[in-house]
Amino acid sequence: MADKQQVRADIREFLTTRRARITPEQAGLRAYGSSRRVAGLRREEVATLAGISAEYYTRLERGNLTGASESVLDGIAHALQLSDDERTHLYDLVQAAGSSRSAARRRPTQARVRPAVQRIMDALTLTPAFVVDSRLDILAANELGRALYAPILADPVKPPNHARFLFLDRHAGDFWRDWAQAADDAVALLRGSAGRDPYDEKLSNLIGQLSTRSDDFRVRWASHDVRAHLTGAKRIHHPVVGDLELPFESMRLPSDPGQSLVMYTAEPDSPSHAALRLLASWSAQPHTPQPADQTATDA
Numbered sequence: 098m099a100d101k102q103q104v105r106a107d108i109r110e111f112l113t114t115r116r117a118r119i120t121p122e123q124a125g126l127r128a129y130g131s132s133r134r135v136a137g138l139r140r141e142e143v144a145t146l147a148g149i150s151a152e153y154y155t156r157l158e159r160g161n162l163t164g165a166s167e168s169v170l171d172g173i174a175h176a177l178q179l180s181d182d183e184r185t186h187l188y189d190l191v192q193a194a195g196s197s198r199s200a201a202r203r204r205p206t207q208a209r210v211r212p213a214v215q216r217i218m219d220a221l222t223l224t225p226a227f228v229v230d231s232r233l234d235i236l237a238a239n240e241l242g243r244a245l246y247a248p249i250l251a252d253p254v255k256p257p258n259h260a261r262f263l264f265l266d267r268h269a270g271d272f273w274r275d276w277a278q279a280a281d282d283a284v285a286l287l288r289g290s291a292g293r294d295p296y297d298e299k300l301s302n303l304i305g306q307l308s309t310r311s312d313d314f315r316v317r318w319a320s321h322d323v324r325a326h327l328t329g330a331k332r333i334h335h336p337v338v339g340d341l342e343l344p345f346e347s348m349r350l351p352s353d354p355g356q357s358l359v360m361y362t363a364e365p366d367s368p369s370h371a372a373l374r375l376l377a378s379w380s381a382q383p384h385t386p387q388p389a390d391q392t393a394t395d396a
Contacts, residue, residue, distance in 0.1 A: 105160025146176035233259035244380035264311040274332035285324040
């Protein structure tokens with residue numbers, strides 16, 4: 098369970114990891130000599146770039162950002178060359194550190210998907226669609242979405258969860274053809290969610306479970322990378338229709354706190370488009386839920 102001390106630790110580690118990735122040359126500073134003990138920027142160099150004293154920046158990096166003005170935070174974000182997602186994450190952490198536990202909580206993530214949203218998904222007959230929450234729980238899907246994500250949805254633990262499948266299911270490396278990228282993206286999304294609501298007990302429990310059981314997750318979590326990842330493409334190997342490359346769009350649902358609608362498409366007349374049509378036909382037929390390429394080693 099997160100508390101203010103943990104939030105301050107997250108601020109410290111986030112700023113430290115951002116500082117370590119930028120060389121003086123990348124920051125436009127001249128590096129003198131070859132005796133530097135750090136690969137990235139020193140604290141005093143960040144302070145100079147941000148226009149504040151080294152003592153003040155040191156206090157801020159230790160997690161004590163109470164009272165830090167917007168201009169100071171903007172200066173630090175500029176000095177550390179933060180992306181828009183990272184800048185937002187820093188502000189989220191600062192807000193959580195300066196608020197009481199009850200005040201820091203956002204509107205709670207809803208587990209129920211509104212019927213209107215489900216009807217929209219159901220109307221997308223050749224577009225796999227899902228509603229996920231800030232913990233990457235899959236809350237709902239349309240028929241083609243359920244067929245596409247059949248290996249993930251087979252998890253007996255409900256609701257099924259993207260990150261839990263990625264890091265704890267032995268079939269994840271077969272399903273996600275770019276497993277490492279999918280894993281990076283999932284952790285970056287969870288890190289952003291943890292910054293927005295560090296007191297989400299379900300999220301804290303998920304992170305604790307994954308950190309305990311997966312070295313791959315633990316290493317990625319320690320990197321403090323943050324990225325919204327609202328568009329892109331996923332490369333999937335489906336056990337029934339084979340390889341697919343599917344661009345996706347993810348959009349937050351403003352009326353449903355913590356929920357996002359994710360939709361996959363395929364380029365017209367592409368092999369992936371043909372595979373989606375085949376999957377739609379397969380999902381509409383009665384069948385025994387046995388993947389076509391399941392091997393005897395899975396038994």
